[in-house]
Amino acid sequence: MNLQRFYIYRIRQIIRKKVFLLIPLFILIILLSVFLLKPHILPEKRVRILKINIDSLITSDNLNIDRLIDDLEGKNYDGILFVLNSPGGNLDILRIVNTLESIDTPKFCYINGEATSAAYWLCVHSDYIIARPDSIVGSIGAYIEVIDISKLLDKIGINVSIIKSTPYKDIGSGYRPLTEFELEYLKRVVERVTDDFVRDIASRRNISNNISLSGLWFLAKDAKDMNLIDDIGEYEKMLDYISKFYNTSKENIVFINKEYKYKKPWYSNIFNFRGFIEEIASKVLITKIFI
Template sequence: MKGRSEPNRQLPMLAQRIFNTPLMIHEHKAEIIVAALQHRLGVGNFDRIDSTALGATDMLSLSGDARRDRDNWKPFAQDDDIAVIPVSGTLVHKFGWLDPVSGMTGYDGIIRKFRAALMDSTIRAIWFDIDSPGGEVAGCFAMCEEIAKSTLSEGGPKPVWAYINEQATSAAYAVASVCDRVYGPRTMITGSIGAYIMYIDFSRALDKNGMTPEIIRSGKRKGRMTGTEPLDDPALAKLQAMVDETRDIFANMVAMGRGLSVDTVLNTEAEIYSGADAVKTGLVDDIMSETEAWELLQLELGRRA
């Protein structure tokens, strides 16, 4: 059994995916992730940490992909003639697993299920069951663009609906926004159409521990955002440009999917909305229970039969 003192080789990879890169995730979720990791990453000290390991070995027992019957198995859940695809927890790029594991869902798993549902002749509609604060930028827009092009409203073969159950913010709302219809309960939380970067400056922590990094550069801008030295003005401007570009792409996608003007979307200033405000802003179609939305989809399929 691995002792607590043994270093976790996954931590540098996680740090690379969380810090100093654009994110589309609800701020409270980001705070939880940082709090859980910061002691182990040497960012600071917390009395309580999340000791859950994220190694592939630990996830293997939960996956079971290699042991499934490929002749009869489908990568998505099916209820009557509707494919149900869950979008839950933190959304990440190239996760490598079809199903949500350890509080995360991969964009690669979502799109594989979506493609399979489109190709399946027994499936007449696709239902995204969304409960997620968002996640990584990488992989999100490419996936959403593919979904958008395959929706019924864009000439695709099957209606694609999203139900916010109970949260779809940031990258998770990007998924919902490109679907044909979006519904949710009064208590839903949605929006947060923006991006940000959590930049971590380790330089003072290094000084405190008697370590002074020397950076030998080839190219003036090389290594300016490593976190081992304070940001200079050009580096700060570059990071700001990155999040601004991400927000613009996001806003244009939402505007296209929801039939809104780009200015209307940008004017939300990445605010979050619930219930009637989400409907009023145009981010969702209506408030209704999951059962009501499901029955409405079945009614629509009956009309198309």
């Protein structure tokens, strides 16, 4: 009888030891299961990307730049994606570029056809640039257009009198040719803007090649060879890059699409004769710096 009790006691001890050994293994199995099944049990946090579409000149005449800057400075987004097809703009680009420089939100740029001059300057303030294979990129520099119609006015017998407060108040007016001093002055203005533009591009893209910074535009393949862009591909390639950047699936990325182009009524070009005349006059009367 005592021997039987002894065997029962020993069997119980052995079972207890095995149970104690199995408990950590059982806990480990549970933890591994939770880790592996987590994506299926707990939904991933959505990645919110502000997608900014620009397909026009980057100027305050074409775009609501105030609203664009307000959105860039908002804290509701995990990233910003620019989709650009723009030939450039004017000095309004500096407001956008300075804003991008002040925020640490990850930024991406997809060139959907063209990003030259001011549009490329915007791109360079992104963390990664992909261009569509048939895109053109570059045209780094600035210029001023002055249309001189004084000889035409003489031929048709129109005389224009300009009453001005100082000798150079009407510099760039199309009603008279530029003086030699004015021409040199405007050249210096263009050079100043171009120097800032080139210095920023060269620094951010680590470029020292004079050809890249010469004002020429390049096809996507050449632009990549010159380090003006990071990669070439269709839009899907940019989506792949963004999903890898955030270590999430493409399905988990939410794009908030925004456009800032001013929309004119369909009839404005037909009935707005005054607007048409003002547009023509602006080309003659106002000197603008184009980037």
